[in-house]
Amino acid sequence: MRLFTWTTTAYFYITFCLSLLTTTFASDGATSQEAAQDFFSRHAGPENGSNHTNNWAVLVCSSRYWFNYRHMANALGMYRTVKRLGIPDSNIILMLADDVACNTRNKFPGTVFSNQGRHLDLYGENIEVDYRGYEVTVENFIRVLTGRMDASVPRSKRLLTDDRSNIFVYMTGHGGNEFLKFQDNEEISAFDIADAFEQMWQKKRYNEIFFMVDTCQANTMFSKIYSPNVLATGSSELGENSYSYENDADVGVAVIDTFTHYNLEFMEGINKTSQLTMQDLFNTYSFEKIKSTPGVHSDLFTRPLDRTLITDFFGGVARAELIDENAIVEHTSGPTTDVDEAELARSEDIPLPDILADTKNSATSGRRSSSPGLMKQLRAWCPVAVIGVLATWIVMSR
Amino acid sequence: MDKSHCGSRNPLELSFESPFLRRCILAAYWLLILLAVPAWWRTTSIERLSLPTSQVLKQAKREIEFPLEIHLSSSVNGVDTGALARELERTLEHRLSRRLSVIPHGPEDIFVSSETGSYWVKLTQDVRQSTIENEILLHPWDIHDPIASSALTNSLAALLSPYTEQAHAEEREHVVSKYAPRFRIAFTLLNEDAASGRSALSWDIREALKYNILPVLKRLETLHNFTVESQVQYHAPLAFTPTTVSVDGTDVYGLTPEDLTVFVNSAEWTLSSGVTNDPVLHFLMFIPSASRRPLHILNDAGMPTGSHSFILPQWGGVVIHNPPFETEDNFYLSASQLDHVSSIFRLQLLSLLGVPRLPSGVKSTSSLSRWQIDALLRRRAQENVREAQQTLESIVKLVEQIENMPVGQDVKQDVEDALAALDQAFEAAALSPKLAFDHSARALTLASRAFFNPGMLALLYFPPEHRVAVYTPLFASATVPLVVAVVREVVAWRKQRKAAALNN
Numbered sequence: 001m002r003l004f005t006w007t008t009t010a011y012f013y014i015t016f017c018l019s020l021l022t023t024t025f026a027s028d029g030a031t032s033q034e035a036a037q038d039f040f041s042r043h044a045g046p047e048n049g050s051n052h053t054n055n056w057a058v059l060v061c062s063s064r065y066w067f068n069y070r071h072m073a074n075a076l077g078m079y080r081t082v083k084r085l086g087i088p089d090s091n092i093i094l095m096l097a098d099d100v101a102c103n104t105r106n107k108f109p110g111t112v113f114s115n116q117g118r119h120l121d122l123y124g125e126n127i128e129v130d131y132r133g134y135e136v137t138v139e140n141f142i143r144v145l146t147g148r149m150d151a152s153v154p155r156s157k158r159l160l161t162d163d164r165s166n167i168f169v170y171m172t173g174h175g176g177n178e179f180l181k182f183q184d185n186e187e188i189s190a191f192d193i194a195d196a197f198e199q200m201w202q203k204k205r206y207n208e209i210f211f212m213v214d215t216c217q218a219n220t221m222f223s224k225i226y227s228p229n230v231l232a233t234g235s236s237e238l239g240e241n242s243y244s245y246e247n248d249a250d251v252g253v254a255v256i257d258t259f260t261h262y263n264l265e266f267m268e269g270i271n272k273t274s275q276l277t278m279q280d281l282f283n284t285y286s287f288e289k290i291k292s293t294p295g296v297h298s299d300l301f302t303r304p305l306d307r308t309l310i311t312d313f314f315g316g317v318a319r320a321e322l323i324d325e326n327a328i329v330e331h332t333s334g335p336t337t338d339v340d341e342a343e344l345a346r347s348e349d350i351p352l353p354d355i356l357a358d359t360k361n362s363a364t365s366g367r368r369s370s371s372p373g374l375m376k377q378l379r380a381w382c383p384v385a386v387i388g389v390l391a392t393w394i395v396m397s398r
Numbered sequence: 399m400d401k402s403h404c405g406s407r408n409p410l411e412l413s414f415e416s417p418f419l420r421r422c423i424l425a426a427y428w429l430l431i432l433l434a435v436p437a438w439w440r441t442t443s444i445e446r447l448s449l450p451t452s453q454v455l456k457q458a459k460r461e462i463e464f465p466l467e468i469h470l471s472s473s474v475n476g477v478d479t480g481a482l483a484r485e486l487e488r489t490l491e492h493r494l495s496r497r498l499s500v501i502p503h504g505p506e507d508i509f510v511s512s513e514t515g516s517y518w519v520k521l522t523q524d525v526r527q528s529t530i531e532n533e534i535l536l537h538p539w540d541i542h543d544p545i546a547s548s549a550l551t552n553s554l555a556a557l558l559s560p561y562t563e564q565a566h567a568e569e570r571e572h573v574v575s576k577y578a579p580r581f582r583i584a585f586t587l588l589n590e591d592a593a594s595g596r597s598a599l600s601w602d603i604r605e606a607l608k609y610n611i612l613p614v615l616k617r618l619e620t621l622h623n624f625t626v627e628s629q630v631q632y633h634a635p636l637a638f639t640p641t642t643v644s645v646d647g648t649d650v651y652g653l654t655p656e657d658l659t660v661f662v663n664s665a666e667w668t669l670s671s672g673v674t675n676d677p678v679l680h681f682l683m684f685i686p687s688a689s690r691r692p693l694h695i696l697n698d699a700g701m702p703t704g705s706h707s708f709i710l711p712q713w714g715g716v717v718i719h720n721p722p723f724e725t726e727d728n729f730y731l732s733a734s735q736l737d738h739v740s741s742i743f744r745l746q747l748l749s750l751l752g753v754p755r756l757p758s759g760v761k762s763t764s765s766l767s768r769w770q771i772d773a774l775l776r777r778r779a780q781e782n783v784r785e786a787q788q789t790l791e792s793i794v795k796l797v798e799q800i801e802n803m804p805v806g807q808d809v810k811q812d813v814e815d816a817l818a819a820l821d822q823a824f825e826a827a828a829l830s831p832k833l834a835f836d837h838s839a840r841a842l843t844l845a846s847r848a849f850f851n852p853g854m855l856a857l858l859y860f861p862p863e864h865r866v867a868v869y870t871p872l873f874a875s876a877t878v879p880l881v882v883a884v885v886r887e888v889v890a891w892r893k894q895r896k897a898a899a900l901n902n
Contacts (some may be wrong), residue, residue, distance in 0.1 A: 053572060053711040086637075088664030126665075139855065148852050155675050162576050164712060178861075191859035195800055202792035203849055272637070272660040320658035321573060321709040322695065323745065379862030383870055390874065391881040395889075 050303070050312050052166040052207045053319075056159060057082045057092045060141060062173030062182045064097030064133075069253045070244050072100045073114040074172040074214055074260040076122035081267045082168060086316025093144055093159055095131040097183060107250055114256040114264070116246045130157050138188045145169075145196040147205060163204035168212070168313045172260065175215035177238060178224070194224040201227040208301070210278075210313040214259045216241045219295035231278065231301040231308070235259030236292035243291045258290050270310055278313075279306040417890075424883055431880075444804045446797070449813055454794050457820055458787040462834065464776050464827050466498035466558060467516035473505045474521050474539045482547060489551050494559045508534065514830055517769060519554070528553050530762040530769060553760055557769045560754030573711045574752035577778050577785075578622065579839060580676040581751075583615075584714075585628040585743070586669060587731075591687035592632035596725050598685050603628045603740075605733035610740040611747065617766045618751065620832055621778060625676070634684070637663040640693060645702060651686070652696040653718075658708055661716060679750055680714030681743045685721065692720040707742045715746030752777065775831040782838035783823055786816055789845040803856040812848035816841045 059082075061075035079094055101112050101123045112123040131140055143149050144159050161167060174181045178190040193211075200206050211232040213221045218234030225232060235242040235257070244254035245261040256264075266284050270276055282305065285294040298305060309315070468490075470483050479502035487500040508518055521539035529536045535557070537550055575581075585607070589597040607626065615624045637660065640651040653661065662669075662682070669680055686693040694702035695718070707717040717739050721729065748755075754773050756762055762770075790813060797803055823837035 051572060053713065083665055086660055086664065088670065090664075090670040142855060143852070146855070147850050148855050149850070150852050155673075158675065160675065160677075164572065189859050189861070192856075195856060195859070198799075199796055202796055203789065273656040316660055316662070316664065319711065320655075320661070321711065322658075322703065322705050323707045323709060323715075323742065324705055376862065380865075382862060382866050383873070386866065386870060387874055387877055387881065390878050391885065394878065394882050395885045 050166075050208075050309070051164060052312065053164040054161070055082075055087050055091060055166050055168070055313065055316060056161050057087050057168040057170070057314075058095075058144060058159060059092065060095040060136070060169075060171045060173075061097060062095075062136060062171065062180055062188075064099050064136075064183045066100060066103050066105045067253055068097075068174075069100050069112070069251065070256050071172045072096060072098070073112050073122060073256045075170065076112055076127070077114050077256065077260060077264045078170045079127070080122055081264060082314050085267075085270065085311060085314045086272050087168075087314070088316075089126070089128045090156065092128070093130050093157070094128065095136045095141065095144075096129045097136055098129050098132045105252070107252070113248060113251060114261070116248050116255065118248060118251070128156070134183070136183060138182050138186050138192070141182075141188065142192060142196050145205075146199045147203070159205070161200075161205045164207050165205070166208045166210070166313050167206050168210045170212045170214075171221070172214040172257065175213075175217060175221065177217050178220045180213070180215055180221060190221050190224040193221065194226055197225055197227045197230055201229075208303075208312070212263070214242060214257050218242060218259075219293075219297075222295075222297050225297070225300065228300050229302060230297075231305075232295075232297040233282070234295050234297075235290065237295060240292045259292070259294060262289055267310070267314065270314070272311065272315055274309070274311055276310050277306050278308040278310060279304075281310060421887060424880075424887060427880055428884070444802055446803075446805045447807065447810045449794055449797060449805060449810060450817065451794050451798075453817055454790045454813070457817055458791045460787075460820075460824060462780055462783045462824055462827050462838070463496070464515055464779075464831055464834070466496070467514070468498065468500045468554065469503050469508075469516060469518045470500055470521070471503040471505055471508055471518070472521040472539065474523055474541060476541055477521055477539065479503070479521075485547060486551060486554070489548075490554060490558075493551065493555050496559075498558075515772065517558075519550075521550075528760040530756075530760065530764075530767040532763075533768045535760075535769070549759075553757055556757030557760065558773065560757070560770075560773050573709055573749050575677060575679065575712045575750050577781055577839070577842070578677045579843065580623045580625070580674075582625045582627065582674065582676050582678040583611075583681070583747070584669065584678055585626070585681045586667075586683070587628075587630045588634040588667065588682055588684045589630075589632050589687075590634055590636065590685060590690065592728070594688040595728065596688040596721065597632070597728055598630075598719075598721070598731050599632075599728050600630060601683075601731035601736060602733045603736065606736035606740040609733070609737065610744045613765050614744055614747065617771060618753070620771070621774065621835070622751070625674075631667065634667050635663065636661070637665070640686075640690060641696070641700075643694075643696065643700060643702065650702060651690045651693045652700070652702060653693065654696050654700070655698060658695065662710065662713075678714075679747065681746065682714065682716045683739055684716060684718045686718065692723075693718055707746070709746050709749055712750070714750065715743060717742050772831050775835045779823065779827070779831060779835040779838040782835070782842040783820065786820060786838065786841040786845040789842070789849050790816060793845075793849055800856045802859075804853055806851070806853045809848050809851045809854060812844045812851070816844035816848065819844060 057078075059075045059078050061071045063071040075094065075096055079092065082092060083089065100106060101110055108118065110123060111118075111121045114120065114122055131144075144157070147159060149158060159167070171180060179187040181187050197209060197211075200209075206229070208229045208231065211222055211225070211230060213219075213232075213234040215221070215235065217236060217238050217240060219237050220234075222230075222232035222234060236259075243258050245256045245258040247253065248255050262284065263281070266281055282296050285296075287293055296305075301308075468486070470479050470486070472479050472482075483500040483502040487498065490498055490500070508520065518534045520534055520536050522536050523539065525536045525538050527538065535553070537553065540546055585603055587598060587601050587603070589599075591597070592599065611626075615626075618624075638657060640653055640657065642649050643652045644650075669682075670678065695705055695708065697703045706719070707715065709715050719739060752774060753766065754770050756767070756770065793809075793813060797805055819837050819841035823834050823841060826833035826837055
């Protein structure tokens with residue numbers, strides 16, 4: 001009996017040491033970076049500008065249960081915003097546990113509020129949840145992104161994008177270093193998301209992606225992405241928590257997270273034809289307000305941020321083409337909301353703004369050691385080593 | 399030792415306890431583990447069948463080429479068709495940077511076949527403008543005109559390769575929808591506010607479509623399969639308020655260029671038809687509320703333009719219809735009243751489907767000539783082939799890149815079939831654009847099906863330390879006693895042998 005206790009103690013000690021060792025190596029990793037740069041140089045160019053003709057949004061709240069009210073409110077707040085700015089319900093995939101509005105503990109049944117004093121009911125109007133309750137799984141999320149679905153899945157659950165689609169992907173929930181928890185049951189890792197985006201890029205399922213994560217250590221979630229034309233932002237750095245913004249005394253729990261709150265607050269000032277850019281949004285981020293360090297990852301994004309409109313991701317369509325009814329032969333070139341190509345080309349060499357500098361650093365520090373295969377092998381052999389160490393130790397101690 | 403003390407018997411003296419028996423039991427355990435290893439290996443490994451990688455990579459480099467043949471005949475006296483044919487061939491090859499042949503013929507031996515990529519041109523003095531009649535391009539020829547041949551070259555170049563030739567080709571490119579085997583076409587009559595009166599309560603869209611849309615769909619059914627639906631809505635508010643401008647002293651309402659981009663109020667207009675996964679092309683006829691008429695589209699300077707319709711790229715088209723000013727009551731739109739609107743719808747539909755327009759200066763007696771359909775077929779075939787090649791290439795690349803992505807038998811089969819279909823498309827290109835297109839569409843469908851196979855979902859990534867944490871509690875407790883027992887046995891056996899050697 002004593003021996004057994006000793007064994008378990010030793011085992012935990014050793015695994016702990018090993019995991020410490022491996023995590024230090026892990027934070028050292030991403031050959032993907034080089035692969036991305038390689039790929040990137042082939043696909044870069046102004047023609048990858050805002051050529052999109054349709055907008056999509058994938059909004060994921062990966063938590064359930066009453067005390068995670070705020071995550072539901074986060075996702076619903078984003079839902080309301082993208083819908084207000086013109087993305088139709090058919091182009092929004094909302095994944096939500098959806099168990100707070102009608103929770104027995106909810107004093108205000110059928111409502112979800114995102115602010116103290118309950119001014120705005122996010123649930124009130126027309127909510128179309130595409131993946132509800134236990135359907136919110138890692139597998140379903142990856143299937144939505146990659147499009148690998150059973151033939152029987154209805155249109156409303158599919159991301160029917162093409163190479164002219166701009167996609168806004170928003171995730172919120174509880175997470176940690178390089179993972180996000182799904183309903184206390186499973187996890188999605190940063191690698192899975194990076195691979196899913198790569199598969200989308202390969203099948204030309206997007207023109208540009210804006211990836212936003214609000215969770216603890218959120219910036220680690222986008223650190224592994226290596227596909228081009230992905231702009232990412234997160235609420236907090238490695239080792240930092242993301243905090244909720246405020247409680248409502250009558251609801252009894254926190255109603256929204258800080259990062260999402262300030263994003264939504266900025267979005268409230270935007271209408272469908274707004275000319276504000278992503279840079280304007282990122283300029284509003286600060287540690288004082290958000291209580292954590294938000295990150296912006298724009299290395300993979302070709303266009304300058306101060307020319308990327310908010311509505312490129314949150315809005316409806318980009319342009320309309322007038323038809324000349326009298327001559328009926330030629331189109332007159334229609335009004336467009338995007339910048340002209342020549343201007344884009346010129347702006348290529350504008351130095352990247354300050355806020356990007358620190359993300360660049362964090363990205364380079366995430367470079368993997370020169371022989372990742374060997375490392376992987378070593379780590380895979382760990383269990384054998386553990387058992388060996390234990391066995392020797394027991395034999396020797398007799 | 400006293401054997402009556404059952405509780406503390408010396409195990410060495412148990413009747414069944416002997417070194418041999420003990421070792422046998424231990425060996426049995428190990429044997430079981432060793433035997434189970436292959437089964438464990440088999441059940442936990444992912445099925446990854448090998449894909450025809452080299453074939454895919456070889457296939458990806460090929461480009462589809464359509465041979466073009468132009469037959470030239472002339473009913474004009476004094477035209478040297480032989481010399482003209484040589485000149486045309488040279489200039490067109492240079493201009494389109496592709497191989498083609500121009501074959502001179504006598505004035506009477508015209509024979510039009512509908513399959514192959516051959517086209518007839520007849521020089522004549524009977525027409526005043528280039529006309530396509532019965533698929534023959536009748537070109538007016540003035541023997542004294544020194545630049546007559548360059549006009550003909552221009553027309554031919556624009557007809558044969560409309561996508562590279564037309565000005566602003568790039569600009570128009572993004573309007574065209576991606577190829578899909580099936581399209582849904584939805585016509586919607588939207589009354590901004592029927593309650594305000596003087597609104598259109600119904601329309602005879604069925605009859606209107608008969609004249610303008612259905613013949614076009616009929617011609618295009620070699621490319622797509624169409625489903626047509628229509629609806630009427632009585633309350634379709636705009637999400638913004640149109641600006642008021644004063645024209646000649648009267649106030650009219652206007653949509654600024656920015657307004658057009660957000661014109662469709664997708665949140666409140668239920669337009670989408672969620673029945674199928676096929677792409678939908680929407681055509682909206684918008685009737686402004688009685689209190690906001692007339693509604694015009696403004697140009698950048700804020701003045702009304704003559705146009706009342708626009709295209710939303712890859713999405714559909716919108717026509718704004720202002721009923722006549724003297725309308726007093728709610729009304730019904732008859733087919734003849736819809737004629738103008740449906741001809742605009744046709745124009746929008748053709749643009750969205752990528753049907754090339756006739757070059758300026760050329761008219762056609764039929765609604766769509768074979769020159770146009772073939773150009774579209776060639777373009778779509780080329781697109782599909784490229785898309786299929788890229789999809790196959792990316793499957794191979796991803797399977798190589800993502801180690802735990804399964805590849806099943808159905809994926810392998812689809813990839814092989816897609817390769818075969820591509821081969822057929824390349825072969826058929828010489829025979830007929832239609833056939834090549836059919837094969838290319840099949841190749842694309844198969845390649846996409848292989849890519850989107852639900853079984854291709856990669857297993858989730860787990861860092862090795864997670865695996866350690868999961869597996870060790872399961873296996874360490876079982877394997878440690880076994881390993882230790884073996885070590886003890888070996889030690890005991892060696893001790894025994896040493897003792898035996900000493901005794902000897």
